[in-house]
Amino acid sequence: MMVYDLIITIFGATGDLTSRKLLPAFAKLYGEKQIPEKTKIIALGRRPYTDESYLETMMQAGKITQGEEILKELVTYFPMEITEEDGYKPLVSMVESLKHQETRELYYLAIGPELFPIVTKYMNQSSLVIQGNANQSIVFEKPFGHDLESARAINEMLWRYFDEKQIYRIDHYLGKEMIQNIMMVRFANRIFEEIWHNRSIKNIKIIAKETEGILGRAGYYDQSGALKDMVQSHLLQMLSLIAMEPPLSYFSDDVKDEKVKVLKHVTFDKDSLIFGQYKGYHDESNIPKDSQTETFVFLKAFVNTPRFKGVPFYLMTGKKLDKKESLIIIEFEETSEQRKWNLPLSTNKLYIKIAPLDGVGLVLNSKVPGLRDDVEEVELEYCIACHAVGNLSEAYEKLIKDITGHHKTLFTRWDEIEFSWSLIDHIKKYQKEPISYQDYEDLKPLIQDLTGELMP
Ligand SMILES: NC(=O)c1ccc[n+]([C@@H]2O[C@H](COP(=O)([O-])OP(=O)(O)OC[C@H]3O[C@@H](n4cnc5c(N)ncnc54)[C@H](OP(=O)(O)O)[C@@H]3O)[C@@H](O)[C@H]2O)c1
The missing domain is CATH 3.30.360.10 (Dihydrodipicolinate Reductase; domain 2)
Structure with a gap:
């Protein structure tokens, strides 16, 4: 089976952020050879799509007019209930089968912060992401909480499962x-x-x-x-x-x-x-x-x-x-x-x-x-x-490129x-x-x- 140099796994791959921002950015970066030729995107969602019907829906939702052929090549839709532990075993097996020792892995949490605790817990417990593995990065978006207390709680939970160097907090500005x-x-x-x-x-x-x-x-x-x-x-x-x-x-x-x-x-x-x-x-x-x-x-x-x-x-x-x-x-x-x-x-x-x-x-x-x-x-x-x-470049292209290259200046500490x-x-x-x-x-x-x- 083909193995990849970059694997991007999107949690919440049926949402607005993925259709309007992430997929167009991946297509552009790939088209311009800014990410490796051997890149795979695993789109996780709970709806029963095929690869084709998933992309078709997302292209329409995100009004994506370019990069269709590229996305067809890159994206695999993986139906999964991300809030249930059972779903993680097949995902881990799939990722394992696609990677080699140096593969760069991005886990993009395009989901609301209320799902972070359960999702990060299962990511850790299933060994999908190993704490301290510098090749594996967790990416998520603002809002980083709704006040100091809730932000602290999210952060403490993230630090329980991942090292700071693995965490990328995006403020797309x-x-x-x-x-x-x-x-x-x-x-x-x-x-x-x-x-x-x-x-x-x-x-x-x-x-x-x-x-x-x-x-x-x-x-x-x-x-x-x-x-x-x-x-x-x-x-x-x-x-x-x-x-x-x-x-x-x-x-x-x-x-x-x-x-x-x-x-x-x-x-x-x-x-x-x-x-x-x-x-x-x-x-x-x-x-x-x-x-x-x-x-x-x-x-x-x-x-x-x-x-x-x-x-x-x-x-x-x-x-x-x-x-x-x-x-x-x-x-x-x-x-x-x-x-x-x-x-x-x-x-x-x-x-x-x-x-x-x-x-x-x-x-x-x-x-x-x-x-x-x-x-x-x-x-x-x-x-x-x-x-x-x-x-x-669009903000997301720059940010995703920086994550793949381990550059953290544009991310929030x-x-x-x-x-x-x-x-x-x-x-x-x-x-x-x-x-x-x-x-x-x-x-x-x-x-x-x-x-x-x-x-x-
Ligand atoms: N959209 C943006 O431009 C933007 C900008 C900055 C930050 N953000 C942040 O990025 C995150 C995602 O935003 P979004 O706009 O993409 O949200 P969205 O359109 O509501 O999409 C949320 C995604 O999460 C999934 N989801 C929700 N509840 C779930 C559950 N219980 N189990 C499994 N999957 C579940 C949805 O799956 P289903 O389709 O199956 O419901 C969908 O794929 C949010 O934290 C948001 O604040 C978004």
Whole structure:
């Protein structure tokens, strides 16, 4: 029988994550020879599919238009009840028959966290995964719990069965091109390195706006809300990359050590907290009529390190806003000449654009061309997508490639999660009834009244 260099076993292979993200990423990586030629994907599900009917269903569900032939070659559907111990013996036999001594094995838990305890227990008891075997990795997705206590419980359970080096916690934001690029922009540019501190930076805005509502995810979203869904993970990850000290190296643990130091020093201004809920949220199916879950959150945070003490970090995220946009804006102080010459006080800004188009923008002051002596803002813009046609990778492709290569920089370490949950739990104590908003225009004046800041 054929043996493989890479075996990827997906738990929850009939779900949304697998159809929309994982299968397209595997097909692309394989097509571009970024994963071994001898790769096998074992898709586990409890429904009675054949290989063909499984792929057909998933192609439709995930609107997958490319890579069908590749997926036909790679994927084997394996019907199994993952919550029953009996199912594991045949799976172990199958995997054993497909691997050699050096085979890289990925076990992707594309299932809700409520299934982790039972599934990881049986993975361990059946010897499907042996604790400490560096060739075997466990991959799973946020949410990493719903508060500090539940996150700790999940983590302790994982550490009971696997070593930390085997565990890959995915926050897919970290796989986005521009998030990876934040460290390059910061540390590989003298012009920024010299001014990256509270004497030059006026404030930092970290924004993730969406136009959609909850898209039928009532069960998850109503228990979570914007603070837990977005701030705990994506926004605090961005904040820590922006505020950290230069790491000793680009290697995983050095970077994470610095990010954790930042997270330990984050405080927030409880008087600036805004919670909002879009009008019509209660009409979404399966949302209780009295739900107080926030679909918008704004907060002013501080990073109390010598570098950033006193600089406000404005964090904002929400649904049903004016546009889909994720970006970070670093606003610099005015120059003393601007004040002396009485020039319009427009400030320099560095835009780190994450979605929908990744890129960097730098706003400068420049003389209006021609006979007038006025000053105007101009933006120097670098758009990654415009220059990298065909080469841009989706977040999941990058993350999966890194797992196969044992690179952990873009994955979350337990202490990052621990300190971010600790902050979120603290903020939660000040949670107020959400303000009802029709659109973003209802929220902007509130933010301005509270902070004096005009958010874009
Ligand atoms: N979808 C995304 O884009 C996304 C993004 C970030 C994180 N995540 C996280 O990734 C995980 C999976 O998300 P998803 O969107 O793919 O969820 P989903 O569409 O609900 O799929 C869940 C999968 O788990 C299986 N499952 C559920 N209960 C089971 C049980 N008792 N026994 C056996 N199998 C069971 C389902 O099988 P059946 O089909 O047989 O029910 C399905 O294959 C979740 O933790 C989610 O929060 C998802």
